[in-house]
Amino acid sequence: MGKPKSGRSRSSSPAKPAATAAAKAMDVLAYFEQTLASSPDMTPPIAAIKTLVELVRQSSATTLSELLSALSAAIERLNTGHKHSIPASAGCTLFNRFAMKSFAKDQNFERTKLTLVARGNDFVDSVDSFREKIATVGNQFIQDDAVILIHSYSRVVMRLLQRAAAENKRFTVYVTESRPTDSGARAVESLRKRGIPAHLILDSAVGYVMDKVDLVLVGAEGVVETGGILNQIGTYQMAMVAREKKTPFYAVTESYKFVRMFPLDQYDLGIDVPILADPAMPDWDAAAAAAAACAPSVPHSPTEAAHRVSDMSVAARHAIVEEMARTNPALDYTPPQYITLLITEKGVLTPSAVSDELIKVFL
């Protein structure tokens, strides 16, 4: 769907025929998927870093250029062709930069390799503390009697809300249903378990609800150079409505998600793969049947009766929904002018501060 961008091949990179022993010995993508699935707290950038650390550890390269070429091949592999490529690229760029700097600083190849692995592992282990810090920083934004709107299930946002609840703040939460992942329901359950009153709303009811809302909190899959964020589809819409209603819109994210991209519009994201085709997605037929079963039994008008889900043939519906899955994006880009503040573990940043932070990384 995206326009071809330089540096992103449309097809996966050609198999490396015995180029380096390291690349052959380790299937980078498989390890990545496995790491990502290994823990509920794992995020794509961290899984990417873990993968690269493992690559360095397993590498039998004896020279710097061998290792670096193995690394760049692996990064190429991780950055294209799968649904988590954008957030993974943030982790990859970070690790790559760190590796370059380490090798430039210290001429001893073996020792630097060990340092890379040790530091990388330390970083991965400390990731949970980032969420804690974010919860601390963001906690002050939630006041008593606040009505908060969140989008889908974001672990960082959940942690923040849990912290606020733990400090006995009174607030209610509206959660969008977040089709097609339907993770909104999971968020509602999780919040209610902690005694936070939560309500699930239709994705299309965001405008309806916005007048009642005091602030909007969303997570991010990636933060781009403009200061905008990439997040699950529906975020952009929410941001636009929030701006119209002058509701503060906060993006809650860790700083390792900063991506070196500068999208000018939605279609600039360079997403090559239909990311929506997720095998873990709910069964459409069952969902349709369930929807029909619990839909209000009295149609408001004869036309509504005609359009009811259960009247459509299952096969026809299935076909159309399949097509949607193939062509609809899973991520959208929210430009910085819609974001009030970014809450990161480095503190609260204005969107204009993001590019400054990025520059510091790449100094």
Place this chain on the structure above:
Amino acid sequence: MLDILRMVVSSGKWGNVDNLMDLIKLVGKRCQAAQPMELCTGNIVRRLLSVIREECHAIVMEEQREQRDQQLARSKNAAATATTAAGKGLSKPASAAGSRPASAKKSPALASLTLAPIATGSAVMGASADVNTLATGLSNLSVTGSPSTAGSAPPTSPHGSHLHHHQLAPHTSVFSLFAETDAVRIDYGRIKSTKTKSMFVEAINEMLDEMRNLHDSIAAQSVAHIHSNEIILTCGDAMTTLNFFKHAAKKRQFHVIVVESAPVYSGHQLASKLAAAGIETTVIPDSAVFAVMSRVNKVVLGTHAILANGGLVALSGATTLAVAAKHYAIPVVVTAGLYKLTPLHPFDLDVFNLLGAPATVADEAGDTLAAGAEVLNPYFDYVAPELVALFITNEGVYAPSYMYRLLTESYHPDDVSLELSPGAWDRFFPKTAAAAATVGARKVAPAVPVVRKSAFAESEGSDEDVSSEGEQ
């Protein structure tokens, strides 16, 4: 505030800089708590702490450079003595190679060796191995006798100079998430008062001078912003705006409309001062702002504080001016000293506010009003950053979106909450009773238990300093 801090620095009994910073935070916190809305108290404290850190950093860099030079000299000697008689001629290029790192400044690898008692074991090991490889590298040279490899031996980093220009920045860079040992960790406990006391007192004196000349440096920029025959709208009675206009009036003819700002009527004071300076002045009531705005060329305001997102805490009435100006696309210019820049966010619009006495509002109406209605008299207003076009400060002209940058440059993130380091309180109180007597700024005994509790509460929670005061 600076006078108090100068007393603390010069007469306080602090052994090392670590203690000093804690002591300053302690005093600053008390003063800020005494008057929570005077946000600049906290700002001055933070600025001083940041200046202290910079001075210490310079000291440490100096020490480190000396140590490195010594070390290189030592390893050069070791290599020289290890050479055979035949290799003596070749040891000359080796020592030449050795002297190159001395002239190329600051190797971060060696920096972490000399400097970090806090550094992790691997870093220390790595750095000491570094010195050994340097020595062995040189001795290898002399044995094998190939001067061509001399260039690759010294472990200087091509990025060395970059890293050092931003020594205070790496702790905030994402890269530092990985490389803990890259940033030079300054152990403030090692830096003694004897070396630094006079330096700090001088720094404070410089800051005081800066404060005194504040209004002049802002006013000097006025000529660029005010043009002939302009109509300028203002409110409040800020010294900066007054001087701003007076300075411009020497070279330009312009007209100032002053909003009277009930119930304080500070506009009346400003108008009389401006008229005394020979500037054409008009006073209007607050309700006339929107009506008059279309005829105005610019709005110039003072402010009580500038928040981290570029928003303002200004006197009541400023938001009306700003919103009306936005409607008519009139630029709003704010004149303020940089000491007003506060590293706090307006997460709740009610936190940064004071309610004044309702009597000033409802006086004439008498008892009926007082009995029947709630009379609110907020003293401050929050102005969103989108409504402000420009900040004219003593250090130049900036846009609101740039405020975050000035913040990171002026204050250190560790100082934002003015929290004492753990254990500092207990360390202090027995010792600093004497210092308290000389400082004379603190009411000691009865207030101690109260402050102690709140200090602990704040160190456990992590609420912003001001917010917890605001909830009182």
